[in-house]
Amino acid sequence: MTERATPIDTTLSAPPTFESLLRTVEEMNTPDGFRAEIIRGKIVVSPWSKLRYVRPTRALRRQLEAEAPDGHIAETSPFLFRFPSAGRAYGPDLFVADEAAFEADGRHADGAALSLVGEFTSVSTKDADRTDKLDVYGLLVPVCLVIDMQGSEITCFSAPSPHGYRSRTTVSFGEPLHVPEPFGCVIDSSGF
Known part of the structure; x- marks a missing residue:
C-alpha cells in the first residue's frame, strides 16, 4: 500500500452524495503517512510523498511565498479543497490560497480560494494528477504546476476556462519556468 492509491468502495443501495463522502473522509482514521481525497466519486487513500520530495517542495514553496498575491499564503499542510x-x-x-478561506470552522476549504496548486507526481498519484485533478483545477484555479518527479520536468498550466486550461508550458528540471499572473514570476527549478 505504500506505493498505490487505494480506493475505498462506497457502494451502497444508492450512490453516495458528495456531502456524505466528505463526512466519511472527516470520520476516517487515516493511517499516519496517508491522505484521503475524493476522486471520481470515490474516496482514495494514498501515501504522502517520499523523502526526496521535501527539497523540491520546500524550494517551490519559498519561491511562491515571495510572489503570492496579497492576502494569499503558500502551504503544504494536508487540507482538502472541495469542488x-x-x-x-x-x-x-x-x-497558494486566500488566507480568509481558513477562518471558517469547517474542515474543507473552498476550491475557489486557490490561486495555485502544485502536484508532485508519484507512482501512486500520477494518473489522477494528470487527468482528474487537472480537469477540475482547469475550470477554476488560475495556475496549476505539475511537477513530474519521474520525468524530471515541471509543467505550468494556466488560463482556466469552462473547457480546462488554455495554456501549458513545460521545462526540464534546472530550467527557469515562467508562472503567469496572478504571480508573474519565474521559478528556478534547479533545486528540483
Missing part, C-alpha cells in the same frame, strides 16, 4: 460542482475534494501537495 462541489465536480463532486471532488483534493489535498494538493502544495497550494
Whole structure:
C-alpha cells in the first residue's frame, strides 16, 4: 500500500452524495503517512510523498511565498479543497490560497480560494494528477504546476476556462519556468 492509491468502495443501495463522502473522509482514521481525497466519486487513500520530495517542495514553496498575491499564503499542510460542482475534494501537495478561506470552522476549504496548486507526481498519484485533478483545477484555479518527479520536468498550466486550461508550458528540471499572473514570476527549478 505504500506505493498505490487505494480506493475505498462506497457502494451502497444508492450512490453516495458528495456531502456524505466528505463526512466519511472527516470520520476516517487515516493511517499516519496517508491522505484521503475524493476522486471520481470515490474516496482514495494514498501515501504522502517520499523523502526526496521535501527539497523540491520546500524550494517551490519559498519561491511562491515571495510572489503570492496579497492576502494569499503558500502551504503544504494536508487540507482538502472541495469542488462541489465536480463532486471532488483534493489535498494538493502544495497550494497558494486566500488566507480568509481558513477562518471558517469547517474542515474543507473552498476550491475557489486557490490561486495555485502544485502536484508532485508519484507512482501512486500520477494518473489522477494528470487527468482528474487537472480537469477540475482547469475550470477554476488560475495556475496549476505539475511537477513530474519521474520525468524530471515541471509543467505550468494556466488560463482556466469552462473547457480546462488554455495554456501549458513545460521545462526540464534546472530550467527557469515562467508562472503567469496572478504571480508573474519565474521559478528556478534547479533545486528540483
